[in-house]
Amino acid sequence: MDLPLFYAKDILPSAKIFTLDEDTSKHVIMVLRHHTGDAILLADGKGYRYRCIITDDNRKRCLLKIEQVDKMPAPAPACAIGIAFTKSASRNEWFLEKAMEIGIQRIVPLLSKRTEKDKFKMDRLESILISAMMQSQQFYLPTLSEPVVFDQLVKQDNTAQRFIAHCLPAQKTYFGDALQPGKEAFILIGPEGDFTPEEITLALEHGYQPVSLGNTRLRTETAGMVACVLMQSVNEAG
Amino acid sequence: MDLPLFYAKDILPSAKIFTLDEDTSKHVIMVLRHHTGDAILLADGKGYRYRCIITDDNRKRCLLKIEQVDKMPAPAPACAIGIAFTKSASRNEWFLEKAMEIGIQRIVPLLSKRTEKDKFKMDRLESILISAMMQSQQFYLPTLSEPVVFDQLVKQDNTAQRFIAHCLPAQKTYFGDALQPGKEAFILIGPEGDFTPEEITLALEHGYQPVSLGNTRLRTETAGMVACVLMQSVNEAG
Numbered sequence: 001m002d003l004p005l006f007y008a009k010d011i012l013p014s015a016k017i018f019t020l021d022e023d024t025s026k027h028v029i030m031v032l033r034h035h036t037g038d039a040i041l042l043a044d045g046k047g048y049r050y051r052c053i054i055t056d057d058n059r060k061r062c063l064l065k066i067e068q069v070d071k072m073p074a075p076a077p078a079c080a081i082g083i084a085f086t087k088s089a090s091r092n093e094w095f096l097e098k099a100m101e102i103g104i105q106r107i108v109p110l111l112s113k114r115t116e117k118d119k120f121k122m123d124r125l126e127s128i129l130i131s132a133m134m135q136s137q138q139f140y141l142p143t144l145s146e147p148v149v150f151d152q153l154v155k156q157d158n159t160a161q162r163f164i165a166h167c168l169p170a171q172k173t174y175f176g177d178a179l180q181p182g183k184e185a186f187i188l189i190g191p192e193g194d195f196t197p198e199e200i201t202l203a204l205e206h207g208y209q210p211v212s213l214g215n216t217r218l219r220t221e222t223a224g225m226v227a228c229v230l231m232q233s234v235n236e237a238g
Numbered sequence: 239m240d241l242p243l244f245y246a247k248d249i250l251p252s253a254k255i256f257t258l259d260e261d262t263s264k265h266v267i268m269v270l271r272h273h274t275g276d277a278i279l280l281a282d283g284k285g286y287r288y289r290c291i292i293t294d295d296n297r298k299r300c301l302l303k304i305e306q307v308d309k310m311p312a313p314a315p316a317c318a319i320g321i322a323f324t325k326s327a328s329r330n331e332w333f334l335e336k337a338m339e340i341g342i343q344r345i346v347p348l349l350s351k352r353t354e355k356d357k358f359k360m361d362r363l364e365s366i367l368i369s370a371m372m373q374s375q376q377f378y379l380p381t382l383s384e385p386v387v388f389d390q391l392v393k394q395d396n397t398a399q400r401f402i403a404h405c406l407p408a409q410k411t412y413f414g415d416a417l418q419p420g421k422e423a424f425i426l427i428g429p430e431g432d433f434t435p436e437e438i439t440l441a442l443e444h445g446y447q448p449v450s451l452g453n454t455r456l457r458t459e460t461a462g463m464v465a466c467v468l469m470q471s472v473n474e475a476g
Contacts, residue, residue, distance in 0.1 A: 102464065
């Protein structure tokens with residue numbers, strides 16, 4: 001299945017025909033030089049894959065006939081991460097791209113006491129996730145929530161397995177060992193200066209397990225990415 | 239142990255005094271504004287940590303008295319990766335930074351049939367590893383070898399556990415399951431266009447196990463980083 005894949009946010013599984021928006025039309029027809037009669041794939045980010053034939057290669061309003069719609073298997077169980085974004089936009093964007101490639105399903109920008117960044121261009125972040133979804137041939141776009149204040153999040157989230165990765169000396173289990181396969185997991189990753197002791201205490205009081213991500217000192221975005229790999233790994237393992 | 243850490247390639251464990259080179263002197267004295275009497279740490283990249291006191295805060299030739307030398311525990315067993323670098327320098331550099339943070343010990347730039355890049359600024363790549371080593375407070379600088387031709391490498395390397403990650407349909411074990419803890423491991427990561435069938439066959443003939451890195455399609459540098467996490471993970475797990 002190596003047909004080119006494009007994103008169409010508003011397509012519905014019941015559709016028989018579909019008109020690509022102007023940007024995507026331009027990309028398909030002008031940049032990639034597809035013609036009437038070519039087959040392409042669309043993803044709606046909600047798990048559906050649409051096999052389409054170009055019926056009018058208009059460079060502004062490319063028209064498609066939908067030949068087949070498949071519901072793709074959902075990545076189960078859901079892996080989620082709450083992460084304090086860094087000052088560096090490129091490091092945050094890099095994290096989102098890699099988390100998407102590896103297979104994250106929910107990302108919560110975390111406003112902790114020492115978070116360095118609390119304003120985001122959500123559109124830009126969303127478009128990075130979409131590109132990475134296309135690149136890695138996936139069909140479920142993760143939820144990228146609005147930034148949430150740490151205390152509020154910790155008190156409200158009730159994911160089955162909840163973890164907090166921090167660097168303070170304490171009894172901590174290696175995250176790879178603490179994770180149970182087949183259950184939803186949610187991990188909190190702190191800012192460069194780590195969570196405060198008060199934040200860690202609050203999380204523990206609300207059922208978060210303290211975990212370590214290994215013996216080396218990781219940057220925030222690296223820690224986030226390592227956590228994503230370990231969450232994916234526990235469910236891949238045979 | 240939160241003293242600032244610097245790299246000193248040529249220091250010897252037997253040294254009693256040491257003069258920092260001009261760049262490092264400038265960084266320590268001018269940028270970070272350390273003075274005579276301050277304590278700093280040096281790493282030689284070979285596993286030694288030197289606790290030093292500044293005895294002359296000369297901005298070009300900062301003089302140090304070495305108070306204590308410790309041999310740090312080596313990350314065992316050794317994890318190594320052979321990876322086909324991409325056209326994008328930033329993606330390659332990003333991979334090196336993350337591999338160092340996670341704890342890789344040997345990196346071999348791989349010249350496979352479809353490798354997109356075969357010329358490297360080795361000095362630049364080395365300096366990225368050094369920065370990441372300092373950042374993640376590690377003391378062993380990985381070996382970054384000169385680029386090696388695939389066929390030659392596959393015939394010569396005799397690491398205890400040898401793996402090849404590829405995307406062709408085949409019987410493959412998940413890398414996290416195939417790895418045995420406590421043994422040296424070496425994994426080959428292909429270019430964006432993957433290894434050729436002939437390359438894969440040659441590797442299998444030379445005892446490489448075919449492995450997968452999960453169900454999603456990963457970019458080369460992401461695959462390399464996922465492999466590093468899984469190699470580290472199998473030895474961290476309790």
